[in-house]
Amino acid sequence: MHIDIDQPREIAVEKLKESIPKELWDANEQFINQLKTSIKCHALASNPIIELLNSGQFNHQAIKNIHLEYRHAIVQIFTDALLIAQYQARQLEPRLPAGTKMIARFLLTLNVLDEFGFQPGTSSTEYYRGNPAYAHYPLFEKVLNELNISIEERANYKPSQIAVEVRQYLEQSYDAYIAVVALLAVAEQQVILYSPPLRQATKSVGLNVEHGYYYVHGISSDTTALAADDDHEDDLWFTLIQACTPDIYQSVTSMCMHYCDLWNQFWLHQLELNAALKR
Structure with a gap:
C-alpha cells in the first residue's frame, strides 16, 4: 500500500481534523481564529520600540542589553517548551483514541527539526540533512559573540524582573499540554513581530544578518530570510484546535492575552532601559 510522505504538514493537519468530531473541530477553529485576531490587535503588535528597532535608533550597548534580556526571556527555554509540549501530548489520551497523540507530536516535530538544525531534503546517502551547528539557540549565541558579549557576562547577567516573569510564565505552563x-x-507570533526589527537593529550596529540566527527567523514569505515561524505558529494552533473543548475557551484566552501583556511590558521595559542609549 502506497502512503504519501511528500506533504507531511498537510497530511498531519488532515489527520488532526479526522481525530475529533467535525462539529468540535469547527467550533474550536472558530474560537482559535477569534483568539488569533485578538492577539494580532494587542498592543504588543504596535509597541513603540518596533519603529525604533527598525530605524536603527539604538547603539551597540543597547543592542547588547536587549539580546541578553531576550536570551533569558525566551531563547534559552524555547526548545525546552517544545519538547515539553511533545511529551505532554500524552494528555490527549484517553479522551481521544489511542495513538492520537502521535499526530500532534508529528506536527510539532517540524518545528523541533528546524530548531535543532535539520534541513529539508535528503543527503547523497539518502539520509536526513542537518548539523547541530545550525540549531537556533547556538546561532543566537554566535550573535552574542559578534556583539562582544563574553561568556562571563552571559553567566553573570542579572535579567530584569519582567524578563524573569516572561520566562517563568511559559515555564509554569509545562504541566498542561493545552497551556504550553x-x-x-x-x-511564535511574538517572534514574527520582533525578529525583523531585531534583525534591522542588529544590522545597524555592524553585524552581518544575512546568515545565522536572524536568517532563520521571520515568516516564510520573507525573501531576505530562510524562516518558517508563521508555519510553526499555524502548526501550534492546529494542535490546539485538536485539543480544545468549549469549557476551556475562556481560560485559554485569558492565558494567551496575559502572556501578550507580559511580552508588551517586556518590550516597553527595553525601551525605557535603553532610552539613553540611542544614536
Whole structure:
C-alpha cells in the first residue's frame, strides 16, 4: 500500500481534523481564529520600540542589553517548551483514541527539526540533512559573540524582573499540554513581530544578518530570510484546535492575552532601559 510522505504538514493537519468530531473541530477553529485576531490587535503588535528597532535608533550597548534580556526571556527555554509540549501530548489520551497523540507530536516535530538544525531534503546517502551547528539557540549565541558579549557576562547577567516573569510564565505552563501549546503559539507570533526589527537593529550596529540566527527567523514569505515561524505558529494552533473543548475557551484566552501583556511590558521595559542609549 502506497502512503504519501511528500506533504507531511498537510497530511498531519488532515489527520488532526479526522481525530475529533467535525462539529468540535469547527467550533474550536472558530474560537482559535477569534483568539488569533485578538492577539494580532494587542498592543504588543504596535509597541513603540518596533519603529525604533527598525530605524536603527539604538547603539551597540543597547543592542547588547536587549539580546541578553531576550536570551533569558525566551531563547534559552524555547526548545525546552517544545519538547515539553511533545511529551505532554500524552494528555490527549484517553479522551481521544489511542495513538492520537502521535499526530500532534508529528506536527510539532517540524518545528523541533528546524530548531535543532535539520534541513529539508535528503543527503547523497539518502539520509536526513542537518548539523547541530545550525540549531537556533547556538546561532543566537554566535550573535552574542559578534556583539562582544563574553561568556562571563552571559553567566553573570542579572535579567530584569519582567524578563524573569516572561520566562517563568511559559515555564509554569509545562504541566498542561493545552497551556504550553497555546503559549508557544503566542511566542511564535511574538517572534514574527520582533525578529525583523531585531534583525534591522542588529544590522545597524555592524553585524552581518544575512546568515545565522536572524536568517532563520521571520515568516516564510520573507525573501531576505530562510524562516518558517508563521508555519510553526499555524502548526501550534492546529494542535490546539485538536485539543480544545468549549469549557476551556475562556481560560485559554485569558492565558494567551496575559502572556501578550507580559511580552508588551517586556518590550516597553527595553525601551525605557535603553532610552539613553540611542544614536
